[in-house]
Structure formats: C-alpha cells, structure tokens
Amino acid sequence: xxxxxxxxxxxxxxxxxxxxxxxxxxxxxxxxxxxxxxxxxxxxxxxxxxxxxxxxxxxxxxxxxxxxxxxxxxxxxxxxxxxxxxxxxxxxxxxxxxxxxxxxxxxxxxxxxxxxxxxxxxxxxxxxxxxxxxxxxxxxxxxxxxxxxxxxxxxxxxxxxxxxxxxxxxxxxxxxxxxxxxxxxxxxxxxxxxxxxxxxxxxxxxxxxxxxxxxxxxxxxxxxxxxxxxxxxxxxxxxxxxxxxxxxxxxxxxxxxxxxxxxxxxxxxxxxxxxxxxxxxxxxxxxxxxxxxxxxxxxxxxxxxxxxxxxxxxxxxxxxxxxxxxxxxxxxxxxxxxxxxxxxxxxxxxxxxxxxxxxxxxxxxxxxxxxxxxxxxxxxxxxxxxxxxxxxxxxxxxxxxxxxxxxxxxxxxxxxxxxxxxxxxxxxxxxxxxxxxxxxxxxxxxxxxxxxxxxxxxxxxxxxxxxxxxxxxxxxxxxxxxxxxxxxxxxxxxxxxxxxxxxxxxxxxxxxxxxxxxxxxxxxxxxxxxxxxxxxxxxxxxxxxxxxxxxxxxxxxxxxxxxxxxxxxxxxxxxxxxxxxxxxxxxxxxxxxxxxxxxxxxxxxxxxxxxxxxxxxxxxxxxxxxxxxxxxxxxxxxxxxxxxx
Amino acid sequence: xxxxxxxxxxxxxxxxxxxxxxxxxxxxxxxxxxxxxxxxxxxxxxxxxxxxxxxxxxxxxxxxxxxxxxxxxxxxxxxxxxxxxxxxxxxxxxxxxxxxxxxxxxxxxxxxxxxxxxxxxxxxxxxxxxxxxxxxxxxxxxxxxxxxxxxxxxxxxxxxxxxxxxxxxxxxxxxxxxxxxxxxxxxxxxxxxxxxxxxxxxxxxxxxxxxxxxxxxxxx
Numbered sequence: 001x002x003x004x005x006x007x008x009x010x011x012x013x014x015x016x017x018x019x020x021x022x023x024x025x026x027x028x029x030x031x032x033x034x035x036x037x038x039x040x041x042x043x044x045x046x047x048x049x050x051x052x053x054x055x056x057x058x059x060x061x062x063x064x065x066x067x068x069x070x071x072x073x074x075x076x077x078x079x080x081x082x083x084x085x086x087x088x089x090x091x092x093x094x095x096x097x098x099x100x101x102x103x104x105x106x107x108x109x110x111x112x113x114x115x116x117x118x119x120x121x122x123x124x125x126x127x128x129x130x131x132x133x134x135x136x137x138x139x140x141x142x143x144x145x146x147x148x149x150x151x152x153x154x155x156x157x158x159x160x161x162x163x164x165x166x167x168x169x170x171x172x173x174x175x176x177x178x179x180x181x182x183x184x185x186x187x188x189x190x191x192x193x194x195x196x197x198x199x200x201x202x203x204x205x206x207x208x209x210x211x212x213x214x215x216x217x218x219x220x221x222x223x224x225x226x227x228x229x230x231x232x233x234x235x236x237x238x239x240x241x242x243x244x245x246x247x248x249x250x251x252x253x254x255x256x257x258x259x260x261x262x263x264x265x266x267x268x269x270x271x272x273x274x275x276x277x278x279x280x281x282x283x284x285x286x287x288x289x290x291x292x293x294x295x296x297x298x299x300x301x302x303x304x305x306x307x308x309x310x311x312x313x314x315x316x317x318x319x320x321x322x323x324x325x326x327x328x329x330x331x332x333x334x335x336x337x338x339x340x341x342x343x344x345x346x347x348x349x350x351x352x353x354x355x356x357x358x359x360x361x362x363x364x365x366x367x368x369x370x371x372x373x374x375x376x377x378x379x380x381x382x383x384x385x386x387x388x389x390x391x392x393x394x395x396x397x398x399x400x401x402x403x404x405x406x407x408x409x410x411x412x413x414x415x416x417x418x419x420x421x422x423x424x425x426x427x428x429x430x431x432x433x434x435x436x437x438x439x440x441x442x443x444x445x446x447x448x449x450x451x452x453x454x455x456x457x458x459x460x461x462x463x464x465x466x467x468x469x470x471x472x473x474x475x476x477x478x479x480x481x482x483x484x485x486x487x488x489x490x491x492x493x494x495x496x497x498x499x500x501x502x503x504x505x506x507x508x509x510x511x512x513x514x515x516x517x518x519x520x521x522x523x524x525x526x527x528x529x530x531x532x533x534x535x536x537x538x539x540x541x542x543x544x545x546x547x548x549x550x551x552x553x554x555x556x557x558x559x560x561x562x563x564x565x566x567x568x569x570x571x572x573x574x575x576x577x578x579x580x581x582x583x584x585x586x587x588x589x590x591x592x593x594x595x596x597x598x599x600x601x602x603x604x605x606x607x608x609x610x611x612x613x614x615x616x617x618x619x620x621x622x623x624x625x626x627x628x629x630x631x632x633x634x635x636x637x638x639x640x641x642x643x644x645x
Numbered sequence: 646x647x648x649x650x651x652x653x654x655x656x657x658x659x660x661x662x663x664x665x666x667x668x669x670x671x672x673x674x675x676x677x678x679x680x681x682x683x684x685x686x687x688x689x690x691x692x693x694x695x696x697x698x699x700x701x702x703x704x705x706x707x708x709x710x711x712x713x714x715x716x717x718x719x720x721x722x723x724x725x726x727x728x729x730x731x732x733x734x735x736x737x738x739x740x741x742x743x744x745x746x747x748x749x750x751x752x753x754x755x756x757x758x759x760x761x762x763x764x765x766x767x768x769x770x771x772x773x774x775x776x777x778x779x780x781x782x783x784x785x786x787x788x789x790x791x792x793x794x795x796x797x798x799x800x801x802x803x804x805x806x807x808x809x810x811x812x813x814x815x816x817x818x819x820x821x822x823x824x825x826x827x828x829x830x831x832x833x834x835x836x837x838x839x840x841x842x843x844x845x846x847x848x849x850x851x852x853x854x855x856x857x858x859x860x861x862x863x864x865x
Contacts (some may be wrong), residue, residue, distance in 0.1 A: 143677065144807070145680060145681065145803070145805035145806065145807045145808075146805070146806040146807055146810075147805075147806055147807035147809075147810040147811070148806070186649075192649060195649045196649045196650075199648070199649055199650060200658075203658075204650075204655075204658070549858075551858070591655075591658040591659070591662060592655055592658070593648075593650040593654040593655055593657075593658050594648055594650045594651055594652045594653075594654045594655050595648075598648030598650075599648065642652070643651070643652065
C-alpha cells in the first residue's frame with residue numbers, strides 16, 4: 001500500500017457509520033419492490049430450469065442438440081463460462097489481499113459470493129451431462145463394489161477434484177470472512193429472531209484478540225493456498241481440451257490463456273453486479289470511481305493477455321503448417337466459423353480497448369456496457385472453442401453441425417436465473433461488504449493521514465437489560481480507539497495481570513503481543529494438514545493404479561507420477577484449507593454461543609466501534625482491578641457477571 | 646443488550662457440531678453395509694418358485710448331470726432352463742399325483758411354460774457367456790456354489806463387479822480340469838498348484854488374462 005495514494009474511504013466516515021450503513025441493508029424489514037420483482041422473475045426462470053432438468057432426466061441428454069461429432073456443446077460451454085466467472089472472486093479475495101490492495105475490501109464479500117454461486121452453477125452442468133446424475137458418486141474414490149477406481153490420468157477426473165476443492169475453499173474463505181460481520185449483524189439487530197439466526201451463524205464470534213490472532217493467520221494462509229489454487233483450476237479446465245488432439249484444442253497456450261480469460265470474464269461479472277448494486281443501495285461511498293477504475297484496469301490487462309492468446313493460437317496454427325490446424329484457422333478467419341470468430345474478436349478484443357480511456361473506466365454506465373459485452377463475448381469464445389472445434393476436426397466426411405435446442409437455451413437461461421436468485425438472496429440476508437475490513441481500512445487510512453481515531457458517538461437505541469448478578473467473571477474497560485486498548489493492555493500486564501483478553505471491532509496489530517498471547521500454531525497445523533492430505537491423495541492414486549488395479553494406459557508406467565501431480569496438489573490445498581478453517585474454530589473455542597461478556601450492557605459495540613479490555617478476576621480481588629483500569633482513562637468500566645448459580 | 650443465548654446454548658452448539666460429521670459417517674457406513682447385505686444382494690435368500698425343486702435330490706441323490714436340464718450351457722451364452730417336457734420325462738411315471746407337482750402337470754396340459762423366478766440375474770449392460778467360461782474350464786461351482794447340496798437353490802455370490810473382477814484378474818483359482826467342470830464336489834489334489842492339472846499340465850495356457858479386465862470384455 002502506498003501511503004501517498006488518496007484515501008479510498010471518505011474521511012468523514014467512522015467505524016460506526018461504516019457498520020451501520022452496511023448492516024442496515026441486511027436488517028431492513030422491507031426490501032424495495034424492484035428486488036421483490038427480480039426475485040419473482042429469477043424464481044420463475046429457476047422453475048423453467050427445474051422443468052428442463054426433469055425433462056433431461058426423463059429423456060436423457062439427447063434432448064440437447066448434442067450428437068457425434070459435437071458431443072459437448074452448451075453444457076460444457078456453460079461450465080467453462082461459469083467457472084471462469086468464479087475466478088474473479090478468489091483473485092479479489094486472495095491475490096489482492098496478498099498484494100495489499102485496499103480497494104478489494106469493498107468488493108471482496110460479494111465477489112466471493114459471486115464465486116460461490118458461479119462455481120455451484122458450473123458444477124451443475126457436468127453433473128447434468130452425466131445423464132445418470134444419481135450415479136455422480138462414481139466420480140469419487142470410495143470402497144465400492146465395482147472394484148474400479150477413477151482414471152487418475154484423465155484431466156476430467158482432475159477437473160472434478162479441482163472444482164470441488166475450489167468450491168470448498170471458496171466457501172470456507174467466504175464463511176470465515178463473514179463470521180465477524182455476522183457478529184456485527186447479531187449485535188445490531190433489534191428483532192430477536194434475527195439476533196438468534198445471526199448469532200448461530202456467527203458461532204459466537206466476539207472479536208476477542210485470541211479470535212483475531214488466529215483468524216488473521218488463517219485468512220492469510222487461506223489466501224496463500226487459494227492463489228495457486230485459482231490458477232490451477234482453470235488450467236485444469238483448459239487441459240480437458242488441450243490434452244485431446246482435436247484441431248483448435250491441442251495447443252499449449254491454453255492454460256495461461258484460459259486463466260486470463262477467466263479473470264477477464266470474472267471481473268466483467270463483478271462489474272455487472274457492482275454497478276447496479278452501488279446505485280440501488282447508494283453505496284457510492286464504498287464503491288467509488290476509483291474502485292471502478294481499478295477493476296477496469298485489471299480487466300484491461302487480462303483482456304490484453306486474452307488477445308495475445310488469440311494471436312498466439314492463430315499464429316501457431318498457421319506456422320505449424322499442419323493441414324488440419326491451417327484449415328481450422330481458415331475456417332475461423334474466412335469460412336463458416338467466421339461470424340462467430342469475429343463476434344468473439346469484436347466483444348473481447350475490440351470493445352475492451354475502450355478501457356484505455358479513463359472516462360470509460362470511471363463512469364458506471366459505459367463500464368457496465370463494456371462488461372456486459374465481455375460477458376457475452378466470453379461465452380461465445382467458449383462456444384467457439386468447444387462447438388467450433390468439434391464440428392470440424394479431421395475428416396470432412398465426419399464433419400457435423402450443431403444447433404442448440406430449446407432445452408439447451410432453457411438451461412442456460414435457468415442457470416442465469418439461479419445465479420441471480422442466489423445473489424439476490426445473498427444481498428438480502430448477509431452484509432454484502434466486509435465491514436470489519438472497511439473499519440480496519442479506515443483505521444489505517446486515518447493513521448497514515450495522521451488523524452486520530454474517528455469520534456462518533458451515536459449509541460444504538462437498544463433497551464438496556466439489567467446484567468445478571470452471578471459470580472464475577474472479570475472487569476471490562478471500554479475505549480474509543482485501537483491505540484488506547486493496546487496501551488491499556490500493556491499497562492495491565494506491567495501491573496502484573498496475566499489473564500487478559502481484548503475485544504475489538506477489527507484485528508489490531510500489536511494487541512496479541514501487548515496481551516502477552518503466545519504465537520498461534522495455525523501455520524504448523526495448516527502445514528501438517530496439507531502434507532498429510534497431499535500424501536494421502538498420492539498414496540491413494542499409487543495404491544489404486546499400481547497395486548489394486550494395474551492397468552496399461554498407452555504403455556505408460558503404472559506409477560504415472562506427472563499425471564498424479566494435479567490431484568495431489570488440489571488435495572494438499574484442500575487439506576490445508578480445512579486445517580486453517582477448523583483450526584480457527586477449535587483454537588478460538590468456537591462455536592461458543594454464550595459467553596458472560598455478552599451480558600455487559602454496551603458490549604454489542606465491540607463488533608461496531610468500541611474496544612474493550614477484560615481482566616479476569618474474582619469478587620474477592622476485584623477492587624484493585626477496578627482502580628487499575630479506571631486509571632487508564634476508559635469510557636467506562638463494567639463488571640462481567642454470569643447468571644447466579 | 647443481553648445475548649439471545651443462555652449458557653445452555655453452548656452444549657447444544659457443540660452437540661450439533663459433533664452430530665453433523667457423525668451423521669455423515671453413520672449414513673455412509675450404513676449405506677455401504679446395506680449395499681453389501683443379503684437384503685440387497687439376495688445372497689442366501691431362497692426365492693419363491695412355482696415348484697419347490699430340489700437340486701440336492703436330483704443331483705446328489707439321483708446323479709443327474711447339470712446338462713440334462715441346462716442343455717445349452719456348453720454352446721450358448723445362456724445355460725438354458727428346461728422345458729416342462731424335461732420334467733415329464735420322469736414325472737409322467739413318477740409321483741404322478743403328487744400335489745407338489747401339480748403346476749408341472751398343469752403346464753403340460755395347458756402348454757404354458759412354468760415361470761421360474763430367476764436366481765442369478767446379470768444386468769443387461771454386462772455381457773456374460775456361459776459357454777466361454779465352460780470352455781475355459783471354470784467349474785460351475787465357482788459361481789453357483791454347491792448346488793448339489795441345496796434343497797432349494799439360492800445365490801451364493803453377490804455378482805458384484807468386484808466379484809467378477811477378482812476372478813478375471815486371477816482366474817487360476819477357478820479353473821478345473823476340463824472333465825471336472827460339472828463335478829461340483831471336485832477337490833484340487835493337495836500338492837497341485839492352482840491352475841494346474843493334476844498331471845502338472847498348466848490350465849492357464851489357453852486363457853488370455855490380458856483382455857479379461859478390459860472394459861469391453863463385459864461391457865460391449
């Protein structure tokens with residue numbers, strides 16, 4: 001982060017105003033009519049999708065237009081398109097986190113949700129393509145009665161594992177990031193059932209320094225794991241094609257060009273969602289013109305890589321002199337495939353050049369138009385790669401056309417409807433922006449600008465409940481800002497108190513050290529889980545391919561270790577991510593829905609704008625603790641008591 | 646504002662957290678146990694038949710050869726079920742008024758075949774040929790068990806693909822001398838290796854094991 005950059009957040013914001021502004025959306029009793037209408041439309045499209053799926057299951061995949069030679073068409077196009085869109089969410093949440101790009105904070109939450117919904121949609125299509133969807137579990141290695149194992153050398157099997165790993169890691173990443181914000185929601189809600197629902201979902205998060213310490217480490221490690229994962233997923237998707245010998249598929253440029261294309265289309269979708277969202281909910285404060293500018297620049301950069309991919313593909317085809325490659329190229333440039341090819345070039349190469357202009361990048365409407373064109377263009381690109389290549393491969397006598405049937409189109413429309421529906425539900429029920437990361441960003445921006453903590457004393461108008469009168473758990477001091485609570489923790493330790501905890505609305509850097517917390521062992525856990533999972537995956541493949549079912553595949557060695565790398569890698573990441581997620585929960589003692597500190601009036605501001613230091617003590621020794629804490633200049637000092645025994 | 650949860654909520658939350666993986670494990674194990682149980686596979690389960698035909702009586706007691714009834718087992722994919730005429734070869738003379746045999750006589754009179762219930766059902770997508778197995782020297786007993794000792798026949802093996810593959814990978818255990826294929830009680834002489842004729846001539850010479858685990862051996 002360059003300190004010279006102007007702040008992304010309006011300096012008039014405070015921790016409370018950020019929190020209240022965003023959490024208020026999820027807590028509204030009524031949503032605008034436009035939202036209700038869109039849910040209705042999306043719901044009816046999902047109904048159409050359900051009918052299409054029932055029809056497909058009743059009659060088989062023949063209801064689609066697929067046949068030989070075009071055996072893959074809409075379903076695989078949709079799969080690649082959706083999974084590509086998913087990539088932007090992980091790029092924003094993981095890669096931009098590692099690169100310390102603060103503009104990711106406002107968009108990461110809904111971009112991650114977009115990833116989840118896009119990957120869920122993507123996963124649906126290969127499943128439907130199976131025809132017998134109820135046999136999906138054949139894809140997994142399990143102790144079956146068939147005596148068979150998945151074919152580990154096939155990119156299609158890598159793909160299953162990669163997509164599932166990707167979905168799982170994205171879900172863990174998203175949910176982990178959501179915990180503190182669900183806690184904010186729990187503490188801000190007035191209605192009891194919302195507090196109960198959000199409270200269960202937040203697993204009892206209370207912003208303890210012990211939570212934050214593990215949380216931050218796990219989040220960083222998850223980002224580190226997700227970064228190579230996101231690159232691997234679309235590389236593996238591209239290998240579904242490039243490992244085959246079909247002209248138009250068999251090219252080494254595919255993995256990088258697919259990854260760039262994925263990010264390109266993903267950012268187009270993020271913008272397609274962000275621009276209407278910010279105006280519908282008045283979030284221009286958080287998604288500023290500079291955010292749009294940054295996203296457009298990423299899109300432009302990836303668009304240029306994609307354009308280079310097209311060029312390299314065509315050049316290689318021409319330069320190879322291979323009869324089939326050249327004829328495929330000729331068909332693209334001038335032949336029957338020209339209309340589709342040039343439409344792709346127009347959408348993905350020509351229109352993208354508009355992003356060189358700052359006026360396009362920073363203005364919502366032109367940018368939205370460019371993003372929509374790119375969304376369409378990237379679908380057409382995948383359609384061209386899949387249908388275009390399959391329809392004319394080697395023997396002209398075996399060429400064949402394809403045209404989508406009603407059921408092809410209805411499932412494409414249905415998946416768009418499902419995506420829209422899931423997204424509409426998402427913006428309704430959970431905070432659509434990462435509030436704690438925005439509070440943290442505000443803290444850092446104000447510190448960089450040399451201004452102190454924001455002062456903002458809008459108390460919430462909750463009815464105060466008399467605290468219970470049970471035995472004393474500890475004494476709690478409330479502060480305005482992060483520096484004060486860190487200083488107070490240092491003083492308390494210097495005064496000889498050891499059993500301390502602090503509760504803050506965002507992770508405070510020096511706090512674990514000031515409280516004397518030991519370093520977290522999460523990195524070790526993640527390493528162990530990753531190694532264990534990866535080694536188990538390799539062992540399983542080795543055992544099944546060498547010992548249990550030795551099978552000659554094109555004369556390759558039984559232990560084809562290069563083919564076993566992708567799955568070993570995916571499962572390593574999966575193991576590490578599961579270790580990180582459950583390490584945070586187990587290490588922080590979550591779920592813990594009840595904690596005595598929740599009984600303190602005003603503690604709900606720990607997830608909004610206040611900083612608390614808690615000294616554990618008993619009734620007998622409470623006197624000196626009170627005195628020590630009062631001397632530190634808190635807003636107030638309260639006693640933490642449980643219910644009477 | 647006070648927490649919406651009381652101290653009891655923690656135990657409930659922990660219980661749920663433990664219960665979810667436990668449920669998944671229990672359901673998975675239960676599914677596997679069910680799939681392999683005789684309730685699903687029918688192993689050892691006697692089906693209702695129009696006539697309680699005793700293989701034990703006819704084979705062990707009377708010494709009738711398998712092929713007397715299952716006439717096409719050596720040259721066809723199916724072993725063949727005997728027509729009512731085969732039963733009547735004897736039963737026109739023996740037990741002619743036994744109530745147990747009433748359906749046989751009725752079939753004979755009406756010319757409507759008996760409808761036996763199939764004990765060994767191979768699914769349509771698996772190609773199975775009896776004659777190939779007989780010619781290779783696979784004894785009947787390998788798949789059908791000691792039919793000669795069953796008063797009422799039941800399935801002895803699951804017919805899981807895993808079970809087929811076990812033998813296709815290591816057929817030597819099932820191969821017997823060619824004149825012993827229909828001898829259900831034949832014992833491999835001690836000292837003779839699996840897949841070896843008692844005289845020491847290897848049985849495996851004529852069985853090409855390379856293709857036996859190919860998908861298209863059974864799924865054509």
